[in-house]
Each structure stands twice: as C-alpha cells, then as structure tokens.
Amino acid sequence: MVDKIIGKAYVLGDNIDTDQIIPAEHLVYSTSDPEELKKYGHFALSSVPQDKAGLPQGNTPFIIGDNHLSEYSVIIGGSNFGCGSSREHAPLALQVAGVKVVIAESYARIFFRNSVDGGFLVPFDSIDKLNLVIKTGDTVEVDLTTNSITNKTTGVEYKLKPLGSVYDIVKSGGLFNYARENKLI
Amino acid sequence: MGLTITEKILAKASGKKGLIPGESIWVNVDILMTHDVCGPPTIAIWKKEFADKAKVWDKDKLVIFPDHYIFTSNVHANRNVDLLRQFAKEQNLPNYYDVGTERYKGVCHIALAEEGYNVPGTVLFGTDSHTCTSGAFGMFSTGVGNTDAAYILGTGTIWEKVPESMKFTFNGKMPEYLTAKDLILHILGDITTDGATYRAMEFDGEAISRMNMYERMTLTNMAIEAGGMNGVIAVDDVTREYLRDIGVTEYDEFTSDTDANYISSYSYDVTKMEPTVAKPHSPDNRDTVRNVERTKLTKCYIGSCTGGKITDFQFAAKILYGNKVQVPTFIVPASPSVAKQLEKETFSGRTLKEIFVNAGCIVAESSCAACLGGPSDTVGRSSDGDVVISTTNRNFPGRMGSKQSEVYLASPLTVAASAITGVITDPRKFI
Numbered sequence: 001m002v003d004k005i006i007g008k009a010y011v012l013g014d015n016i017d018t019d020q021i022i023p024a025e026h027l028v029y030s031t032s033d034p035e036e037l038k039k040y041g042h043f044a045l046s047s048v049p050q051d052k053a054g055l056p057q058g059n060t061p062f063i064i065g066d067n068h069l070s071e072y073s074v075i076i077g078g079s080n081f082g083c084g085s086s087r088e089h090a091p092l093a094l095q096v097a098g099v100k101v102v103i104a105e106s107y108a109r110i111f112f113r114n115s116v117d118g119g120f121l122v123p124f125d126s127i128d129k130l131n132l133v134i135k136t137g138d139t140v141e142v143d144l145t146t147n148s149i150t151n152k153t154t155g156v157e158y159k160l161k162p163l164g165s166v167y168d169i170v171k172s173g174g175l176f177n178y179a180r181e182n183k184l185i
Numbered sequence: 186m187g188l189t190i191t192e193k194i195l196a197k198a199s200g201k202k203g204l205i206p207g208e209s210i211w212v213n214v215d216i217l218m219t220h221d222v223c224g225p226p227t228i229a230i231w232k233k234e235f236a237d238k239a240k241v242w243d244k245d246k247l248v249i250f251p252d253h254y255i256f257t258s259n260v261h262a263n264r265n266v267d268l269l270r271q272f273a274k275e276q277n278l279p280n281y282y283d284v285g286t287e288r289y290k291g292v293c294h295i296a297l298a299e300e301g302y303n304v305p306g307t308v309l310f311g312t313d314s315h316t317c318t319s320g321a322f323g324m325f326s327t328g329v330g331n332t333d334a335a336y337i338l339g340t341g342t343i344w345e346k347v348p349e350s351m352k353f354t355f356n357g358k359m360p361e362y363l364t365a366k367d368l369i370l371h372i373l374g375d376i377t378t379d380g381a382t383y384r385a386m387e388f389d390g391e392a393i394s395r396m397n398m399y400e401r402m403t404l405t406n407m408a409i410e411a412g413g414m415n416g417v418i419a420v421d422d423v424t425r426e427y428l429r430d431i432g433v434t435e436y437d438e439f440t441s442d443t444d445a446n447y448i449s450s451y452s453y454d455v456t457k458m459e460p461t462v463a464k465p466h467s468p469d470n471r472d473t474v475r476n477v478e479r480t481k482l483t484k485c486y487i488g489s490c491t492g493g494k495i496t497d498f499q500f501a502a503k504i505l506y507g508n509k510v511q512v513p514t515f516i517v518p519a520s521p522s523v524a525k526q527l528e529k530e531t532f533s534g535r536t537l538k539e540i541f542v543n544a545g546c547i548v549a550e551s552s553c554a555a556c557l558g559g560p561s562d563t564v565g566r567s568s569d570g571d572v573v574i575s576t577t578n579r580n581f582p583g584r585m586g587s588k589q590s591e592v593y594l595a596s597p598l599t600v601a602a603s604a605i606t607g608v609i610t611d612p613r614k615f616i
C-alpha cells in the first residue's frame with residue numbers, strides 16, 4: 001500500500017449505484033482476459049446521468065473516446081456510494097480505469113467489502129460533504145498515514161475517518177494477501 | 186442484555202457466546218450460492234488464489250443456478266454458462282442446476298427456497314445482493330462479492346461485521362388491496378436507500394404472522410434496497426409447514442430475546458396503509474398510487490425474485506381476470522415451478538396462465554429477464570422513452586434496460602390494475 005495518492009478528482013453526487021458504475025449489459029466481459037478487462041475501464045461510470053457526471057458542472061466524461069484509462073484517479077462521492085447490485089465488477093471497473101481511492105460520506109456494504117477484500121481501491125469515509133467543496137479536475141493529495149485529503153488547487157486540507165478494522169486488509173492489498181500473511185490459508 | 190435473532194445465529198456460526206454489533210467475526214458458512222454472472226469470476230479468483238491447492242471446501246454446500254443472462258444469443262453471456270457447466274463437471278458438483286435441462290430452477294433466490302436450501306438457524310452467503318431474501322426462513326443470509334465468495338469457496342469461512350438490528354412491526358390484518366410489496370416500499374420511503382446500511386432488518390407483528398412464506402420473502406428480499414445486510418423473520422408455524430412440505434425437518438429455531446437491543450424500532454398499522462409506488466429513479470422515492478394515478482405507461486412487468494412468485498401471480502390474476510391489457514404486459518415466472526403452477530392453479534374456473542393469455546399478456550420463460558436489463562434481446566427490456574410499472578426491486582437509471590426510460594415499482598395488484606387501463610391505477614378500483 002502506498003502512503004500518498006496524488007491525482008485529479010472526479011466528483012459525483014449521492015447514491016451512485018453499481019449500475020451507474022458499470023451497467024449490467026457490460027458484465028459479460030471476461031475479467032481474466034487482459035484485453036476484455038479493459039472494457040470495464042472503458043465503460044466505468046458510463047451510466048451516470050450526464051448532468052451529474054463530474055460535478056459541479058456535470059457533462060464531464062469520465063472516460064474520453066476509446067480509452068480505458070481515465071485522467072481522474074480519485075473519486076469524491078456523496079452518501080451511499082456503490083449501492084444496488086453486488087457486482088464486484090464495480091470497484092474493478094474503477095480500478096481498471098485508474099482510480100486508486102474513493103472518498104464518500106458512506107458506502108453500501110457490499111461495495112465497501114468488495115473494494116477492500118478485492119484490493120481494488122481504498123474506500124475512505126469523509127467527515128465533511130467533500131463533494132460540495134471539491135470540484136472535478138481539482139488536484140488532490142490523499143494521505144493514508146494521516147487520514148486526510150488536501151485540495152492542491154485550493155490548498156485546503158480535510159480530515160477523513162480512519163479505516164478501522166479493515167485497515168489491515170487494505171494494507172495487505174486484499175483479503176487473500178491478508179489471509180496468507182496471517183497464515184489463515 | 187438479550188440478543189437478537191441475527192446475533193444468535195452469527196454467534197452460533199462463529200462459535201462465540203455473545204456478540205457486540207460492530208465487532209468483526211469469522212463465520213462458518215453453511216451454503217454458498219452463486220450464478221452465471223458472478224460464478225465465473227468467482228471461480229477464476231479461487232483458481233488463481235489457491236492455485237494447485239484449489240479445492241471446493243464442501244461440494245454439498247455449494248449451490249449454482251444459471252438464471253441471469255441465459256436466454257440470449259449474446260456470446261459472452263453464453264460463455265459464462267459454459268464456464269459454470271465445465272466447472273460443475275470438473276468438480277463433480279451435486280447442486281448445479283443447468284439451464285436447458287430438467288434440473289433448471291430459475292431465479293436463484295426463489296430456487297433456494299423451493300429446493301430446500303433455506304434452513305432456519307443457518308448462514309447462507311451468495312454472490313448476489315438479494316441473497317438477503319432467504320432471511321424469511323429465520324436464517325442469516327447476505328450477499329458478497331466475488332473475492333469473498335472465492336474465499337468461502339476455498340475455506341468455508343469469511344469475516345463479517347455483526348450488524349446492529351432494526352425492528353419493523355406490522356400490526357393489524359392486511360387489507361385485500363395491499364401486499365408485502367406495499368409494506369417494504371413504505372419502509373423504504375421512511376428510512377431511504379441507506380437507512381439500514383450494515384444493519385439487520387427484523388420484521389414481525391400480526392400482519393407478518395398471517396403472511397405466507399412468499400410474501401415474507403418480498404420483505405426480506407428488499408432489505409438490500411435500504412442497504413440492509415440481512416432481513417430476518419423468526420420461524421413460526423407458517424415456516425414449519427412450508428419446510429415440512431418440501432422435506433426440511435431438521436433445523437435450529439432462534440428468536441430475539443425480549444430485552445434484545447435494537448438501534449431503532451418502527452411500528453405500522455397496515456389497515457391505515459395505502460397501495461404504494463416508488464417513482465423513478467430510486468426505490469425510496471415513495472408515493473401513494475393515488476398521487477401518481479393516470480401517469481401514462483408503455484409497459485407493465487410482473488416478474489423477478491421480488492414479484493415473480495406464485496403469490497404475485499395470484500394477486501395479478503385476480504385483477505386481470507376477464508380484462509384486457511392496454512400496454513405490453515410481461516409475465517415472467519421466477520422459476521419453472523412457478524410457471525407450472527400458473528398452468529395448474531385456477532381462479533374462477535380458469536388457470537392463471539389462461540387468465541394472463543386471455544388478457545393479452547406475454548408469458549415468458551422463467552429467468553431474471555428484464556429485471557436487470559441485460560443483453561439487447563432480453564424479454565421485456567425497457568427501451569428509450571418507456572414508462573414502465575414493474576413488480577421488480579430497483580428502478581435506478583438504466584436498471585431495466587434504457588437509461589432513457591422511467592420505472593415505477595409497485596405491487597402485483599397495482600401493476601395488474603395499471604395494465605388494464607394503460608395508466609397507473611389504484612388496485613382498489615378493481616377489487
């Protein structure tokens with residue numbers, strides 16, 4: 001696990017469900033074939049309604065053209081991020097698109113577990129409503145050792161909630177690594 | 186301090202005496218269920234992570250139902266079913282229910298109940314968010330992702346956070362024009378889509394004790410729509426009778442202690458409740474049917490693990506009998522067993538299937554179908570500009586197909602009444 005993540009922020013609203021993160025019709029691609037895997041990145045966040053895509057203005061595509069990599073590596077969400085269908089393809093799609101960390105007010109349980117146990121990305125809980133103060137395109141630095149995020153564009157630092165009991169799994173990079181390190185498997 | 190039913194089941198599964206909500210525990214899993222969408226990636230992770238040591242922890246405890254994308258010409262979807270088939274053969278799995286054979290069972294959550302995998306007091310994990318459905322049988326059941334499922338597949342264990350419990354009590358006798366779907370949509374309006382996140386939702390009260398198992402499953406099924414970890418209803422005579430009929434006789438019954446701790450409790454008088462809908466685009470966007478009456482529709486849909494059970498079709502048939510539908514109306518039985526019952530059960534001298542066909546409905550083969558959109562050739566899938574009323578569980582943008590469609594969620598009574606008029610209609614007009 002790295003200690004610091006610097007990247008551009010992509011800001012979303014409340015209740016971003018997994019159908020918006022990766023629409024059901026794209027779940028048919030193989031996750032073990034490297035070429036097909038790219039499709040998940042390509043279609044990441046493709047079902048977010050246009051006016052809510054990249055707040056505050058909206059209408060900001062997460063992926064441009066045929067790419068599977070996004071220019072944004074930090075997602076700032078509102079409450080109940082990742083609700084809906086349990087698909088692990090959701091955090092996977094974000095990871096394939098290059099997202100390293102999601103910061104939201106709260107998460108749906110299965111999305112949170114998937115992000116942590118699959119080692120796809122780090123799901124932090126924010127304390128403030130960060131999606132109202134950080135803008136899409138702002139450069140942010142997330143510090144995993146001090147549980148904080150700094151908006152490099154404005155210079156303001158915000159505290160995040162510590163990861164708590166899942167910190168060890170995040171640190172190991174997922175459930176299997178954690179289990180091997182602790183001789184559970 | 187007493188314990189809730191959920192805490193008691195998890196204590197047993199983790200070999201602990203007492204538990205505190207919020208504590209992380211390792212539980213022993215009784216059943217792992219997977220399907221065609223999440224099965225192949227789960228198997229791939231399991232093979233990669235355990236490498237040469239990869240061995241299914243207990244073949245009898247793994248249950249696989251292809252049910253999501255099965256009647257399609259989409260090559261990728263068909264490949265997923267092939268992968269399951271191959272895996273079942275290679276591992277010699279006794280509980281694989283292949284599509285296209287006599288063993289095919291339809292939508293997983295209904296199949297789990299019908300095939301006797303829902304055993305009170307046990308712990309069931311599934312790679313599907315609606316796995317919480319099984320909680321209607323006094324057990325702990327919840328959904329997990331592929332990595333967690335792969336871990337269970339190899340070890341039979343998984344970590345879980347003990348949930349706080351919320352209690353929902355429904356007093357009174359259900360009026361004829363209400364179904365369990367109205368109750369759960371009502372709750373969703375009250376607590377919203379994250380009101381039960383990481384929590385257990387426990388249901389009880391007179392209206393619940395009078396409900397059959399299928400209606401109870403509608404309540405526990407949609408616990409996840411409030412973010413719930415699990416939904417649960419204690420075993421009673423209704424449960425015992427259902428289980429006896431399908432040959433399940435040995436199980437542990439747990440009930441919540443009277444001094445158990447609930448984070449919140451809600452109490453409703455069902456005689457004062459109204460037919461309810463969730464408006465686009467969220468299951469918690471509650472309104473009464475009356476308030477949205479005369480909304481013009483282009484499609485009606487009765488199906489899914491939430492609204493495609495035999496009881497849902499009994500409700501719908503009661504309304505559709507002798508009437509004609511004004512808009513395309515899809516009848517999608519959740520399982521082949523439900524489909525068979527449609528041909529056997531009668532209302533006023535006609536089979537339910539006859540009633541639907543005579544009304545002009547399209548009766549499809551049992552599967553998840555358009556409940557989650559799916560490939561473009563999926564039956565009932567919503568298209569641009571559609572306004573759909575559906576007995577399914579989710580109406581997020583694009584969930585049933587097109588992002589440019591609107592979906593109202595409602596009870597089978599309300600959907601049937603609306604099908605007849607072509608606009609959203611209060612079922613009381615037809616009862």
Ligand code: SF4
Pocket residue numbers: 253292293294313315488489490491552553556557578
């Ligand atoms: S019917 Fe719908 S909600 Fe139920 S398992 Fe299938 S896709 Fe999921």
